[in-house]
Amino acid sequence: MEASDRQPTFWSNTQTYATAVICMILGTAVGFLLHSPEEARSSVPSASVSPQVAPSAMKGGMPSAQDMKRMADKQVAPLLAELQKHPGNAEVLAQVGRSYLAAQQYPKAQQYYEQSLAVKAAPDVMNELSFVYYTLGDVDKAIETLNRALKLDPKNSKYLFNLGMFEWHGKSDPKAAIAAWQGFLNANPKDPKRAEVEQMIARAKHHLTIPPGTKTDKPAL
Numbered sequence: 620m621e622a623s624d625r626q627p628t629f630w631s632n633t634q635t636y637a638t639a640v641i642c643m644i645l646g647t648a649v650g651f652l653l654h655s656p657e658e659a660r661s662s663v664p665s666a667s668v669s670p671q672v673a674p675s676a677m678k679g680g681m682p683s684a685q686d687m688k689r690m691a692d693k694q695v696a697p698l699l700a701e702l703q704k705h706p707g708n709a710e711v712l713a714q715v716g717r718s719y720l721a722a723q724q725y726p727k728a729q730q731y732y733e734q735s736l737a738v739k740a741a742p743d744v745m746n747e748l749s750f751v752y753y754t755l756g757d758v759d760k761a762i763e764t765l766n767r768a769l770k771l772d773p774k775n776s777k778y779l780f781n782l783g784m785f786e787w788h789g790k791s792d793p794k795a796a797i798a799a800w801q802g803f804l805n806a807n808p809k810d811p812k813r814a815e816v817e818q819m820i821a822r823a824k825h826h827l828t829i830p831p832g833t834k835t836d837k838p839a840l
Contacts, residue, residue, distance in 0.1 A: 684723075691722035709739035717747065725751050742768035746778055749785070758789035774806035780816065793823040 682690070695718045701711050712735035719728035732748040735741070745768035753761035762785050768778050783799035786792045800816045800823075807813070 687722045688724055691719050691724050691727070694718050694722075707738050709735045709741065709744075712738065713741070713744045713747075716744075716751075720747065720751060725755050729755065740767075740771065742771040742775065742778070745771075746775075746781065749781065753785060753789060758785060761785050761789065776803055776807045776810050776812070779803035779806065780812065783816075783819065787819075787823060793826040797823050797827075 695715045698711050698715045698718070702708060702715075705711070712731050716728045716731035716735060719725070719731065729748065729751045732744055732751060735744050736748065745764050749761040749765040749768070752758075752764060762782065765778055765782050765785065769775065769782065772778065779799050779802045783796040783803065786799060787796035797820050800820050803810070803816050804813060804820075810816075
């Protein structure tokens with residue numbers, strides 16, 4: 620399958636928070652960009668601590684990975700202190716995960732998201748963790764985790780949209796991608812992203828008879 624010229628985009632209820640923080644730190648969104656539906660703006664995490672860029676981090680332009688980690692560690696310190704008082708708080712664990720996700724500290728984000736889910740099965744946290752798995756290259760785990768979220772919230776537009784993206788970009792499986800996006804249309808016929816999803820389905824249909832990995836001039840997503 621012909622590679623896309625652009626990175627896939629995903630939906631997350633933490634997008635506004637995460638992207639704002641990343642842009643604040645880096646001056647640009649890096650990695651996978653996340654769609655920002657209007658509905659997400661009302662569910663920004665409450666502990667939306669915003670890392671402040673240390674002067675030393677900006678002298679050379681972009682902060683280094685070490686700078687990002689130091690800033691994230693500083694930002695989560697109050698949350699970790701809260702966990703010392705109230706161990707096993709699923710919401711706080713998830714907030715720590717979001718902070719590390721915003722700073723692109725994906726293994727750390729994975730650690731705290733998984734701890735949060737061990738306490739409470741929250742579909743939005745599963746959605747966020749699936750993005751972390753995908754970013755770390757574990758596409759199968761990303762899809763498995765997103766399917767867990769869909770079992771709890773089968774008509775959620777974000778999850779169905781993301782599942783299609785994982786299947787298309789991660790597994791080169793247009794049939795599975797179409798199934799997910801058709802589920803999106805069936806569950807959310809008036810969703811503002813309907814036209815976009817219909818276009819993606821049309822493109823994916825061009826690849827149904829092409830073996831994965833085959834070079835083609837068919838339109839890619």
